[in-house]
Structures are given as C-alpha cells and as structure tokens.
Amino acid sequence: MNSRREVLHETLIVFLGELIVYLIMIGVFALAGALDGTVWLGGAVGLGLAVGNFFLMAMNVDLAADRAVNEDVQGGKNLIRSSYIIRMILIFGILLLLVKSGRCNPFASIIPLAVVRWILTVAEFFRKKGGA
Numbered sequence: 001m002n003s004r005r006e007v008l009h010e011t012l013i014v015f016l017g018e019l020i021v022y023l024i025m026i027g028v029f030a031l032a033g034a035l036d037g038t039v040w041l042g043g044a045v046g047l048g049l050a051v052g053n054f055f056l057m058a059m060n061v062d063l064a065a066d067r068a069v070n071e072d073v074q075g076g077k078n079l080i081r082s083s084y085i086i087r088m089i090l091i092f093g094i095l096l097l098l099v100k101s102g103r104c105n106p107f108a109s110i111i112p113l114a115v116v117r118w119i120l121t122v123a124e125f126f127r128k129k130g131g132a
Contacts, residue, residue, distance in 0.1 A: 003062050003065070004059075004062065007055070007058040007059055007062055010054075010058060010120075011051065011054060011055045011058065013119070013120070013123045014050070014051055014054045014055075014116060014119055014120065015051045017115070017116075017119030017120075017122065017123065018047045018050055018051055018112050018115070018116070018119065019047070021111070021112060021115050021119070022043050022044070022046075022047050022112060025039075025043055025108060025111055025112075026039065026040070026043065029105075029108070036105075038102070038103060038104055038105040038108070039105045039108045040108075041098075041103055041104050041105075042098070042099075042103075042104035042105040042106070042107075042108035042109040043105075043108040043109070043111070043112065045094070045095075045098060045104055045109055046095075046108060046109040046110060046111060046112035046113055047112045049091050049094065049095070049112070049113060050112040050113045050115075050116050053087050053091060053113070053116075054116055056083065056087055057083070057084075057087065060079055060080055060083040061080065063076070063079060064076030064077070064079050064080050067079065091113070095109055095110070
C-alpha cells in the first residue's frame with residue numbers, strides 16, 4: 001500500500017511540474033504573438049497525456065515489482081513491455097488525430113511529453129535526504 005502512495009506522490013510532482021511548464025509555454029507563445037486556441041488545447045492534451053502516461057507507467061512498474069516478489073519475474077517483464085507498447089500507440093494515435101485535425105498545435109502538444117524527465121530531475125534537488 002505504501003508503494004501506491006508513492007506512485008500518487010510522484011504523479012502529483014509530475015502534474016505540478018507539467019502545470020508550471022504549461023504556464024511558461026503559454027507565456028512564451030503569448031510573447032511570440034502565436035497564442036491561440038490550438039496552443040491552449042495542444043498544451044492541455046500534452047499535459048494530460050504526459051501525466052497519464054507517467055501514472056500508468058508507475059502503476060505498471062509497481063505491479064511488475066509485486067509479481068517479481070511473488071517469483072513471476074517473466075510476467076512482470078511482459079506486463080511492462082506490453083504496457084509500454086500500448087501506451088505509446090495510444091499517445092501517438094491521440095496526438096496524430098488531434099494535430100492532423102488542426103485542433104492542436106504540434107509543438108504545444110509535444111513539449112509536455114518531452115519534459116517529464118527534467119521535472120523528475122529537478123524534483124530530486126528538492127527531495128529531503130533520507131526521505132521518500
């Protein structure tokens with residue numbers, strides 16, 4: 001149960017970081033004079049996909065770890081592989097449909113997906129030593 005709480009905590013960190021990046025991105029687009037509805041929607045979709053992808057990945061890693069504890073290591077590996085493939089297909093499909101329809105700005109949609117690792121790296125600088 002503690003590991004599920006940790007997944008939710010890390011997902012909250014990613015969400016807050018993504019929200020900050022989203023607001024900065026909106027500001028940059030506004031300063032460039034390119035802010036329109038496609039940027040707002042594209043950024044929001046990218047934010048949702050990034051946070052959702054992180055949450056599902058973390059939950060599946062947690063489930064795979066539970067399987068490894070129960071000596072089903074291969075089952076855990078298969079879970080992670082299949083989860084990765086399904087998540088990437090869904091993300092690609094959703095982004096492709098929205099960008100091709102002209103409803104989302106491609107850059108605003110992709111930027112949130114590209115900064116998750118940076119957010120986690122920055123969050124590590126603020127983590128207390130010896131803490132969770």
